[in-house]
Amino acid sequence: MLGVQRQLCVKPTNLGNLNVSPLGLQQHSQDGWAQQINAKPSHNAPSRFGFSVSIDGDVMVVGAYTENSSATGVNGQPGPMNASGSGAAYVFVKEEGEWDQTAYLKASRTRSNMRFGFSVAVGGDFVVVGARDEHGTASGLNGNPCAQNATSAGAAYAFLLDPGCPADINYDGVIDADDFMQFLQWYAAGDFRADLTNDCVIDADDFFEFLARFASGC
Ligand SMILES: [Ca+2]
Ligand SMILES: [Ca+2]
Numbered sequence: 001m002l003g004v005q006r007q008l009c010v011k012p013t014n015l016g017n018l019n020v021s022p023l024g025l026q027q028h029s030q031d032g033w034a035q036q037i038n039a040k041p042s043h044n045a046p047s048r049f050g051f052s053v054s055i056d057g058d059v060m061v062v063g064a065y066t067e068n069s070s071a072t073g074v075n076g077q078p079g080p081m082n083a084s085g086s087g088a089a090y091v092f093v094k095e096e097g098e099w100d101q102t103a104y105l106k107a108s109r110t111r112s113n114m115r116f117g118f119s120v121a122v123g124g125d126f127v128v129v130g131a132r133d134e135h136g137t138a139s140g141l142n143g144n145p146c147a148q149n150a151t152s153a154g155a156a157y158a159f160l161l162d163p164g165c166p167a168d169i170n171y172d173g174v175i176d177a178d179d180f181m182q183f184l185q186w187y188a189a190g191d192f193r194a195d196l197t198n199d200c201v202i203d204a205d206d207f208f209e210f211l212a213r214f215a216s217g218c
Contacts, residue, residue: 041067041090041101049090056122058094059161063087063117063129071106072198074159078104087116089129091161107131107157108198109145116157127159144192146200167213169193175217183210 041049041064052063067088068081091103105127107116111134119130134155135148145155167175170182186194187202194202196209 041088041104047088052089052117052120054121054123056124059122059127060092060094060099061120061122061127061129062090062092063120064089065115065117065132067117069106070110071104072110073106073108074163075104076106083110083112085113085115086110087114087118087131089117089120089127091122091127103159105129105157105159107134107145107155109136109148109200111135111148114155122161125161127161129157129159131155131157142193146192146195165213165218166216167210168218175214180214 041047041062047064047067049064049067050062051065054061065087066085068084068086069076069078069088070080070083070086071078071088086106089105090101091105092099093102105117107114107129110116114131114134116131116134117129118132121128132154133152134145135151136143136145136153136155137147137150138144138155164171164173165175167179169179172178183194185191187207190202192200192202194206194210196206196213199205
């Protein structure tokens, strides 16, 4: 569960209340154990922050599988807190000796009790977050997550650490007509990947969202 470097040891700094404890990461030295990291999520909640942890170099991911926010995707607004047990994960990056939170991760479709963040891993360009009790009936890669009839089927979500340009939906590094045509194809076919607003409805709001991303460039 702990993908930490060999010389590090992860311990909560407040053993009295694991639900809201900060994550203390300690490093062994000749003088004993010195605390190196004291990470806290951007908002407090009974979230079991620190249940899962992974570190790769200067990137750390911390899971909080009982976090309750109804937010979706990357860096969504954490309220309202009405999705009990949906879970979250937090990305911290070390710069100039300091660990700062750089991303707040939720599933693309947040549902209560899906336990997103029950497991986390970071490696190379990717962060992967497991949602042990996700109910989606989709199968394989990038299935439609809107149908929710498979109780506790589970799912895993991959995030790019550097997602590039939001409108570069064919991931070739440039925003051009190919991206526009790809979006139109998804839109016309009712492909869930055109649901840029993550509300399980493909409509004009998604079209305008794509236009805004296209116009903003990189
Ligand atoms: Ca492109
Ligand atoms: Ca939509």
